[in-house]
Amino acid sequence: MANSALLVMDVQQDIVDIVDDGSGYLPRLSKAIDGARAAGIPVIYVTIGLPPGDPEVSPRNRVITNAVRDGLFAEGDAGTEIHPDVAPxxxxxxxxxxxxxxxSGSDFDLVLRRRGIDSLVVTGLATSGVVLSTLCQAVDLDFGITVLVDACLDTDPELHRVLTERLFPRWGDVVTVEDWLQVIAPR
Structure with a gap:
């Protein structure tokens, strides 16, 4: 675990408001973050932020275009802030x-390489969004992968289930927060 980092992705106020189903997601995520810090595992937050006004987004990118139309993801807006319950x-x-x-469009790879990170412990909102997109690229870049299944959430529970039970196990380990904490707990 010495070369691992815990990723906390898109846990921003507006996204939490849309995706969180009241299932205790933020307390579970907070427990994972606290456990990582206690074990000396770096925590890296990833957020989505677009320049205000008329960001460079192709209409072919339906997800981002619709979000911009709905007033989401503008840098500097309160809704793009990381949720205070899990703040950096x-x-x-x-x-x-x-x-x-x-x-995509970030210095994420540079941040990982500079810290010597070669394994990612992944959390985030949403499973079918940032988690899936990031994992696709991380696998191609030969990162080790652990997905904290109950620290990922999606507006479509069935899609979350299929991804975490069928696809992600092909790429890496899929475990609960509690099981992961048992592995990393300082002894």
Whole structure:
């Protein structure tokens, strides 16, 4: 675990308001973050932020175009802030991306390489959005993958289930927050 980082992706106020179903997501995520910090595992936050006004988004990108139309993701807006229940602390990394994947339009790869990170422990909103997009690229870049299944959430529970039970296990480990904490707990 020495070369791992915990990724907290798109856990921003507006996205939490849309995706969180009241299932205790934020307390579980907070527990994972606290566990990572206690174990000396870096925590890296990834957010989506677009320049205000008329961001460079092709109408072919339906997800981002619809979000912009709905007033989401504008840098500087209160809704793009990381949710206060899981806010970064001094020493945590924060990366702003411009598209779905953490690697798209950001310095994420550089941040990982600079820290010597070769394994990613993935959390985020939504499973079918940032989590899937980031994992696709991370697998191609030969990162080790662990997905914290109950620290990812989607507006479509069935899609979340299919991804976490059928696809993600082909790419890496899929475990609960509690099981992961047992593995990383300082002894």
């Amino acid at each position: 602390r001094q020493g945590d990394g924060v990366v702003t991306k411009r598209r779905g994947s953490a690697f």
